[in-house]
Amino acid sequence: MELKDIADLYGEELHIKQIPKFGRQSPRAQEIAKRSKLNSADGAVIDEHDQFYRDHKLLLALFRILGVMPIERGKIGKITFGWLSGPMLYAYVFYTVMTVVVLMVGYERMDILLNKSRKFDEYIYSIIFIIFLVPHFWIPFVGWGVAYEVCDYKNGWGTFQLHYYKLAGKNLAFPYLSTLIVIISLGCLILAFIYLLTLSALLEGFTLYHTTAYYHIITMINMNCALWYINCRAIGNASKALAETFQADVDHYCTAYIIAQYRVLWLELSELLQKMGNAYARTYALYSLFMITIITIAIYGFTSEIVDHGISFSFKEIGLLVASVYCMVLLYIFCDCSHQASENIAGTVQTSLMSIKLNSVDLETTREIELFLKAIHLNPPTVSLQGYSDVNRQLVTSSISTMAIYLIVLLQFKISLVNIRS
Template sequence: MKTSFASSYPNHLTVPQESVNRYGTSYRRRRRSQGIKIESARSQNQNEKEDLDFNDLEKYDNFYHTTKSLLVLFQVMGVMPIERNKGHTTFRWRSPAIIWSYALFTVETFFVGLVFKSRLNLIMQPGKPFDEYIYGFIFLSILIPHFLLPLVAWSNGAEVVKFKNMWTRFQLKFLQVTGHQIVFKKLEIICNSFCICSWLLSIVITIAQYYLQPDMLLWHTFGYYHILAMLNGLVSLWYINTTSMGKVADRLSDLLKEALQEESDEKLADYRDIWVDLSHMLQQFGKGYSGLYACMYLLVPVTTIVATFGCVTEIMDHGLSLKEAGLFIIAIYCCVLLFIFCNEAYVATNKMGSDFRDVLMSINMTLVGSRIQQEINMFLTAIQKNPPNMNLNGYTIINRKLLSTTVTSVATYLVILMQFRMTLMRNSIGHSTGNKTVTNNMAVDVDI
């Protein structure tokens, strides 16, 4: 994905003696005497200003225009029923989007419930091979996120809207402060490709399991398409947002270097303000989607453990076959999701944190003025007090350390399960040997 920053600055946004508030909208400094107006005129001017702000927000929200397809996909799937108006995003519990989500969720729940019941009955049947129990457990666990969707997704709709509006206002503020417009050139193509691939990958994986599992019926597959597509869409959303914020951080870092070379304390102060907004936006992204990604993170390691354990044990017992290939596909799929989830968060965090810190620390403080020294120290303090950590509403920090910790936990549980299985096998062999010895002794007694 390539990001360009247009340097043309709109004339209607260039206002002398203009300041920028914390939301990214501009306002003019005025004396108190200038603020005394007739109420009707004041209301009219305020409405005109709001219309102008929303028009500007809509016009320069390049991120929304390039990622609109993913937003529409989540609306159609009923995952995140938010609405986009001119220049801002809203969430209402009585909106057409939420009503559609209610209806779709009701129909899907009825069908998913039938699939869940059918799969559970298959597991409860005695005398089934071990690998079929493994398959049954995995595909029962994959159905669980569907039932949790209203709790983990819709309940955080207000926080998601807050993040979306932060993105919108940040782009306008970036333009007002730096004079450069944020333009994501290839993001629209990438986003459209992700939307298509999310469903194609879901269909391919589910159909593959249908042919590799003897007890999976064709109508069972229709209960999994939208769930796997949702997981793929969430990973796509994660990649797009973290990569986009990382690209903006790269550009802001370049502007910071130019400001340090020019020794402009005013630009340093402005860029520090933009950096704080970018850091807060990164944290709000994790907070807004914390329920969905927490559910995904809990599902992926458990599925990986069970699938890998089943694959290894079946290969040890019966050798490599197509049936074990199904478990292998699921394990690899989960590992890829987990890697993208942790790695992209780590990259974005580094670009916003350590990279900026390195740029500021590389300056020889003895060669710059006192104002520049003060601004550099304030910037470093802002980075320290507002660390750009990607976290899920404070429950856990997403980075490569979480990836290594999860892999270690998966390996530990696999070793424990293998030891438990070997113990059961030894006990079974010992029990069979004991029964055989008793039988032989009884045969000797009879011969005597």
């Protein structure tokens, strides 16, 4: 059930106003009521409390430079997108130039695959290098095409942080997030350069000119994983702060009014997690398929070399193994941080609610506790890619199962060919 459905079911604002006055006369409740007068539609007010944007704006700037997600802080408190905006015009030019480079390099890689590759390992590497060019062509679909949904998700953070301030009396904090983003961003850029320059030096036929088509692609792949991790970490920080504030208030002010306010805020955070999955559904659905494809081909190439020549640990074998492990790590990070974000939202708050002694509170408060638990049950915080797949640790195991099936089939063909030749 969506947040809107639950809000309609409970009539949140009307419901809170109907809570008996004695539940809204405590000093804590009066503080909340006073801050509730802040206007959520005022961009200046949103901007004042939008710490998440200030912490991760470097990440957004890097995606604009890559021409992947041309969104901007168009006006105070709002992230906007337009097909004729400055970042979008830059993205058109950047994408056009890089498309020319990618097509030129791709043509040469295809020529190497079809006419110059003689050994099996050369075929495998050529196929992998061609597949690594594919993400460039899905940028308009998974980047520009979802920009409006991403803006809606990002702006949802500003509203949530203001509502958190109204309830908690302090701004939401994201410890070390800005420093972590700087480190991760530099790491993504440096890894891309080191990886491609190393391949150019060690692989025959992979020139420095060829690397020019891959820098933005490898960086984008790394940055997509970093972006997902940062978003999930931010939601984890928010859920932890909400749970700690809720526990402190329940310990001292366990009233129906307080619990109802936290229920609305919790539902908003749960909706934010769902918005994240829906906004990036195209991006990370293709991202996962791309990772599974690379892992399958790389492991197949590695095991085929072992079948043909035994374990020699040549550079090409190690390269295939490293490529598969690298993509496995990225896929695991993508699934695991989503799982942890979902667990963090529900777990601690639900434990706090279950620990309240119902015989020590009034009937109205008991009813609010039951409504809160029911809201958690009806609106489980899961990351779903628009309903096509839930992103959690089970996705890792299902992906491994899928890859194992394809590997078994491919290796059976390989072994059959070896037997025929012998």
